Amino acid sequence: MTRILSFSLTDEEAAELGELGAAMKMGSRSEVVRAALANLRVEKKSLADAKGDTHAMILVVGNRHATDPRLHDLKHQFESSIMTSMHNVIHNQCIEMWLLHDDAKRIAELDTLLRKNRLLTTVKTIVF
DSSP states (O other): OOOOOOOOOOHHHHHHHHHHHHHTTOSSHHHHHHHHHHHHHHHHHHHHHOOSEEEEEEEEEEETTSOOHHHHHHHHHTTTTEEEEEEEEETTEEEEEEEEEEEHHHHHHHHHHHHTOTTEEEEEEEEO
């Protein structure tokens, strides 16, 4: 069964949705949303399936000029979980990569908090 949903996007997000669809040769914006949902489902499933002592890598990307103290605060809040931290700037994008070791629930909590930050353009979590 197919359902019609209504949701809001900024003008920039709506334009990007169309551009992604064209670049990926998808026939509609709905196809782009379904592909994005499939990727999120796989990513969340691996994090949801993790139990107990877990290693993971989180990649965070955001605009260099849109600094957010909440990211700095999160890094300190989870410093006991972060084994390795790497920061670099490429084309005005700040890239943070954290290798984590902690209970799976704590890693999932960090993932959720990062995804709520609208200044970040990318949050990717890989569970090992």
